[in-house]
Amino acid sequence: MTPVPPAGRRSLxxxxxxxxxxxxxxxxxxRDTTPTAVSPAGAPDKEFSAQRAFAQVERFAVKPHPVGTAEHxxxxxYLVGELRKLGLRPEVHExxxxxxxxxxxxxxxxxxxxNIVTVIPGTAPTGRVFVTAHYDSVPEGPGANDDGAGTASAIETARALVxxxxxxxxxxxxxxxxxxxxGLLGSEAxxxxxxxxxxxxxxxxxxxRGSKGPVLMxxxxxxxxxxxxxxxxxxxMPVADSVYAELMKLLNNDTDFTAFEPGGMAVLDSAYANAGTLYxxxxxxxxHVDLAALQQMxxxxxxxxxxxxxxxxxRLTAGNRLVYFNLPPGLLVRYPAWAASLLGAxxxxxxxxxxxxxxRRGVVTLRRTLLGTALALxxxxxxxxxxxxxxxLLxxxxxxxxxxATTTPYQPEPLWLAVLMLAGTILVAWYALLRRRVGAAELALGMLTWAALxxxxLGIVSPGASHLAAWPALGAALGGLAALRCPPRWRVLALAAGLVPGALILLPSAxxxxxxxxxxVGYAPMxxxxxxxxxxxxxxxxVWPRRRSPLVPLTALVVSIALVAAGVLAxxxxxxxxRRTSLAxxxxxxxxxxxxxxSKAPDQWARRYGGADATGRPEAELWGGGSKLLSPAKAAxxxxxxxxxxxxTTQQGVRTLRVRLRSERGxxxxxxxxxxxxxxxxSLTVGGRSITADPAGFVFHAAGTEGVEVSLAVKEASxxxxxxxxxxxxxxxxxxxALPGFIAPPDWLFLGDTKISVTKAYDM
Structure with a gap:
């Protein structure tokens, strides 16, 4: 990109x-976005204490408590009682x-x-501030993090305000x-x-979505x-990055945000996600609750x-759309999304x-620069x-x-480093092959051009992610311009200064x-x-060696393979x-x-239960599905x-049935x-709620001992x-x-996504 000092010890x-x-x-x-502080149980009453909040988690998140269970x-x-102890008047919204x-x-x-709802009235309200979390868990775990931490944070926040x-x-x-x-049922209701x-x-x-790490908005x-x-x-500790809002459009992860947003509520959605294997x-x-993450939350x-x-x-719920990201020390940079395309330009x-x-300085030729830009892709x-x-591959x-559930190992760090090293291996191998044929400066300019483009x-189609490339590219370009115009002894400093935005944004984001x-990892990190x-x-x-330069990519490849091996073996x-296994x-x-x-790709234990591809609507799932394996079982x-x-009743060719469904086995x-x-x-009405779309059917959670009343209007066939x-x-x-023929999985597996179903047909 720019002339560099002659090879030598000083240059190296x-x-x-x-x-x-x-x-x-x-x-x-x-490290700037990694929480470390924890307030003790004896912290002042007006402050939030992770130790006090954690004591709540220890009392209620001890067993799985999915909806419709006694533990739920x-x-x-318990939560209603804790709010009453604070002098509040909680309502159970059924x-x-x-x-x-x-x-x-x-x-x-x-x-x-x-739902559990309680209000601390304001003196002259311009609206309401909601603190929300959910208290139900999945059937396979106690939910101490998801979402016991959020629930305990809400209780401790209420205590501090009171x-x-x-x-x-x-x-x-x-x-x-x-x-x-x-299915976000409580927030939707x-x-x-x-x-x-x-x-x-x-x-x-x-x-x-894990058990530790920074609480990211x-x-x-x-x-x-x-x-x-x-x-x-x-x-x-405002940890946030607008690129995650763009990534959430690609990931199949919902929170109550998905129900609040259509209701016109302004929402800030926060979570921690490290150690996602525990999710x-x-x-x-x-x-497995990290007190530092709980404290930051x-x-x-x-x-x-x-x-x-x-x-x-x-005033706060109006305005524009922003691009935002973190910079040390503890800063949240933000600017209007419309400026993202200008920054990119x-x-x-x-x-x-x-x-x-x-x-113009004779450092590069236009033809080779165009070639380097094409090859930089x-x-x-x-x-x-x-x-x-x-x-x-793993x-x-x-x-x-x-x-x-999150494609995250228990020991992810070696594999994370392997991802970074593999990306570096790709780059240095490409550079080693082409630096003499095309030119080192031309290849560097090609990479810079692509970063800018x-x-x-992104500034045009996805402004929230544009800062990942725009600021590093702008900084590197300005650093290169300064290096070309300054005395040789200052060129390294100018180049390095221009690369600081990249060091602050690109590698930390990855x-x-x-x-x-x-x-x-293919979406962003690599x-x-x-x-x-x-x-x-x-x-x-x-610092590129003048001799035996092929050793650079070879060494990088060996280190990458070693890290992958270490991650797999460790x-x-x-x-x-x-690990999770599934069986229905x-x-x-x-x-x-x-x-x-x-599942279609069962583990060694579940393979004994899997046989032919499931077709139609097998009884083991309410609605079936073709991506499963099916085998006969003993009847229970x-x-x-x-x-x-x-x-x-029947009127004008449309038959209306009102029925009550009930599980006789609870x-x-x-x-x-x-x-x-x-x-x-x-049309279909379930439990008093009208379903306007034409559904394939329905499943109703927490029907209780009385079951659920259903009204459906149908057009009969011949x-x-x-x-x-x-x-x-x-x-x-x-x-x-209790099922006949069931053999418990080994102790390194746990049952998740489990279903036991009984189906009966009724001809009306």
Whole structure:
């Protein structure tokens, strides 16, 4: 890119020092967002204490408590009691929630929910500030992190506000939602019918997708300029990056945010995600809650409640869309999204100016620069490609890796380093092959040009991610321009100074995105490292060996392979580090036949239950599916779910049935599907909630001992009878032990995504 001093010890030392300093800057940026402080149980009453909040987690998040279970009821009663001890007046909001559906052809998920709601009234409200979390867990784990931490943070925040004794301007609402894990049912029901959901509001929603790490505000509703500005100025540790909002569009992860946003509520969605192997597992217990993460969650929540509680919410919920990201020390940079494309254009102009000046100084030729730019796309594309298949390769090497909900190992650090090193290997191998044929400066300018073009492109189509490339490209271009115009002894300093934005943004972003899962390293981490390394090429050229240069990529490759091997070999597979396995059992009460159902790629234990590909609608799942393996099973003595007709009328060719469904064995869920060959559903009402779309059927959670009342209007086919298939489903892994032919998995596996179902057909 620019002339460098002649090869020699001084040049080598300067290059090495510059590279080391940039690496230290990147490490410092990563550590800057890592929580470490923990307030003791004896902290002042007005402050948030992770120790006090953790004591709550230890009391309620001790066993799995999915909706519809006795443990779920115990947890709800405990939380209501804790709020009453604070002098608050909590309400249990009982309702029926309906999950948002991505595909109109999917069955409806609904259920009876019991949200916990309490209010600290404001003095002159301009709206409401909500502190939200959910108290239900998945059936396989106690949910100490997901979302015991968020729930305990809400209780401790309420305690601190009550202890303060100073009423805020706006109402503060503590909403502990129900049935988030089963489809956001509690938040949907609250938004649909509770009067507190009406009007202006700001929601602080706390979640967890792991067990430690920085609490990241990973998305917000838009426009968000007021929200983000308040977050950046009021939160003690405001960790946030608008790129995650863009990534969330690619990941299949919902929180209550998905229900709050359509209801017109302004939301800040926060969670920690490191150690994601514990997510939705038997190890999501109090022993694996990180107090530093809990402290950051609580400190931010309490500070934001006080800030939003004293503000005019009408002004904060309006405005523009922002780009935002962290810089040390503890800063949250933000600017309007419309400026992202201008910043990208400025980076492109700076890169073009550098090319023009370098060509004018005789450093590069235009033809070779164009060739270098074209070839610079190769390592970027290879980084994406290798990253896309990285997780699949690990599963081939060691199939046990597949048993995690987040594609994150228990010991991820060696594999994270392997990802970064593989990206570096791709870059240095490409550079070693072409640096003499094309030219070192031309290749460096090519990488810079692509970084600038990516920054511009993201600024147009995805402004929230544009800073990942625009600022590093602009800094590198300005550093190159300065290096061309300054005395030779200052060139290394000028180049290094221009690369500081890349060190602050690119490498930390790559590292911080890795906890989302190794399945996604092709989306950002590997291409970001390739881009960062590409911008470093002028400094790399200074330390590049004049002899035996092929040893550089070979050494990088060996180190990469060693890190992969270390990560694979170091990963524990034992009862202290169990993996998820899945198994379903279905009984057809009409034929007396039963089946086992496993995933399409079962582990060694589950393989004994899997046979032929499942087709149609196997009984082991309420709605079946073709991506499973099916094998015969012994029939268990399980009673069939009942259907009782309450009313049956026909008018103008449309038959309306009102029935009550009930699980006679106390299953957690009950559902119904109309055989499409016998009738077409025109309308459906479940538990009093009308389903407007034409569903394939429904499943209802927490039906209780009385069951659920259903009203459906159908257009009959020519046969004169309607066939209704009623299924009840138990998701409790502990019930599997009573099934004939069941053999418990080894201690390094735990049952997740478990279903036991009984299906019976009723001809009406």
């Amino acid at each position: 030392a300067a290059g090495l020092i510059a590279l080391c300093v940039l690496l230290l800057i990147a490490i410092g940026a990563i 009821t115990r947890v709800r009663d 309702a029926v929630g309906v999950a948002p559906r991505r595909d109109p052809g999917d069955p409806v998920t609904a259920g009876r929910v019991f 202890a303060d004794g100073t009423r805020l301007r706006n109402d503060v609402v503590f909403l502990i939602t129900d049935a988030e894990e089963t 609250f938004v649909k019918e509770h009067p507190l959901a009406q009007g202006r509001s700001v929601v602080l929603n706390n979640e967890a 990973f998305r917000s509703t838009e426009p968000n300029s007021g929200l983000i500005s308040m977050f950046g100025s009021a939160a003690p 939705h597992s038997v190890l999501d217990d109090p022993a 609580g400190d931010n929540t309490l500070a934001l409640v006080r800030a939003f509680g004293g503000a005019d919410l009408a 400025l980076a492109v102009l700076a890169a073009l100016a550098l090319i023009f000046l370098a060509r 190769v390592p970027i594309a290879l980084g994406v490609g290798v990253g896309v298949f990285f997780w699949d 599963k081939v090497i060691r199939p046990e890796f597949s048993g995690t 990516i920054g511009l492109g 590292w911080n995105i890795l906890p989302t899962g190794l399945q996604y 291409p970001l490292v390739v881009l960062f390394g590409g911008l470093l090429l002028p400094l790399i050229e200074m 990963e524990p597979f034992d009862k202290e580090h169990p 059992y279905g009984l057809d009460a009409d034929t007396g036949k039963a089946v086992w159902l496993t 003595a399980l009673p069939a779910p009942s259907l009782r007709v309450l009313a049956d 299953a957690n869920m009950v559902g119904l599907r109309v055989d499409g060959d016998t009738a077409t559903v025109r 046969g004169g009878k309607i066939r209704l298939r009623v299924t009840d489903v138990s998701p409790n892994p502990g019930e599997m032990a």
